[in-house]
Amino acid sequence: QAKLGGRNALRFYSDEYTHAANQRLSLETGLRRALESELFELRYQPLIDLASDRLIGAEVLVRLSPAAALNSSPAEFIPIMEANGLIVPLGDFVRSQALRQGRAWLDAGLPPLTLAINLSVTEIRRGGLEQRIAQQLAESGYPVSLLELEITESGAMEQGERAQQFLEVIGSLGLRLAIDDFGTGYSSLAYLKRLPVHKLKIDRSFVCDLPDDASAVELVDTIITLGHQLGLSVLAEGVENVGQRDLLRARGCDACQGYLYAPALSAEEFERRFLRSATAG
Ligand code: C2E
Ligand code: MG
Ligand code: MG
Numbered sequence: 001q002a003k004l005g006g007r008n009a010l011r012f013y014s015d016e017y018t019h020a021a022n023q024r025l026s027l028e029t030g031l032r033r034a035l036e037s038e039l040f041e042l043r044y045q046p047l048i049d050l051a052s053d054r055l056i057g058a059e060v061l062v063r064l065s066p067a068a069a070l071n072s073s074p075a076e077f078i079p080i081m082e083a084n085g086l087i088v089p090l091g092d093f094v095r096s097q098a099l100r101q102g103r104a105w106l107d108a109g110l111p112p113l114t115l116a117i118n119l120s121v122t123e124i125r126r127g128g129l130e131q132r133i134a135q136q137l138a139e140s141g142y143p144v145s146l147l148e149l150e151i152t153e154s155g156a157m158e159q160g161e162r163a164q165q166f167l168e169v170i171g172s173l174g175l176r177l178a179i180d181d182f183g184t185g186y187s188s189l190a191y192l193k194r195l196p197v198h199k200l201k202i203d204r205s206f207v208c209d210l211p212d213d214a215s216a217v218e219l220v221d222t223i224i225t226l227g228h229q230l231g232l233s234v235l236a237e238g239v240e241n242v243g244q245r246d247l248l249r250a251r252g253c254d255a256c257q258g259y260l261y262a263p264a265l266s267a268e269e270f271e272r273r274f275l276r277s278a279t280a281g
């Protein structure tokens, strides 16, 4: 009896495994096709200055187009594309589309804003990224000083020297640099101090328990103080309610983003709701 059960369990496990592997393979094929057909779209999430409550920029977030019919979120497809290298052409696509959009907004007389674009360490590891970014900036005519690159804390730590070299070259071009998901990556303070970065982005997991959880408040306070002591600007991710926003503002956090203001929006909606109203004052 026990033996039979064991065998069945094993077969069940192996079927499940095959099913998951097949799913993953068909998603990978789908992502490759989606990239070839440019079935990815950009979304823009407003970045808000806390002291003035004004728009200071937008984070660029990629989505699969509905036409790709893949029903997969960035949290799922980005790690897959990092593993199989597709993140390299995807990153090129995202940057060129975002810089073109940014240029179009400037040409339309809308207020200049910082575009924050996520970078994968896989792209850094491949090499040649510094040159590609410089070239894309030149082609787009978007001002270098209005481009910010986000690299995750864990990625920056894992790549060590390579990340530092990359960030130095990028910084020398005049771009701004942000450490994303800060607080989750076990930074060495000595290393952090050496990196030519401008901003820390406090991970959403620390913001969600504000304002009532005392240890969350203490943690966020510590990150804000640390950032300011290093001369960095500090932005909080995932701000969903007024209580969180008011606490962050009171504690001297510089900026935030989150559903309280808006989720990631299409270019048209972002322009209508945030860029046009900013012009109006
Ligand atoms: P991230 O860079 O930390 O981006 C913030 C994520 O938090 C986004 O998820 C955003 O939609 C979500 N978010 C923003 N405000 C709130 C909020 O108030 N509450 C909650 N619960 N979530 C909020 P998204 O767009 O699904 O992206 C997930 C991750 O995928 C990003 O995390 C980033 O690491 C990666 N990613 C997205 N687009 C790109 C890209 O173009 N290139 C690369 N390399 N990675 C990307
Ligand atoms: Mg980010
Ligand atoms: Mg983040």
Ligand code: MG
Residues within 6 Å of the ligand: 181, 203, 204, 237
């Ligand atoms: Mg995050």
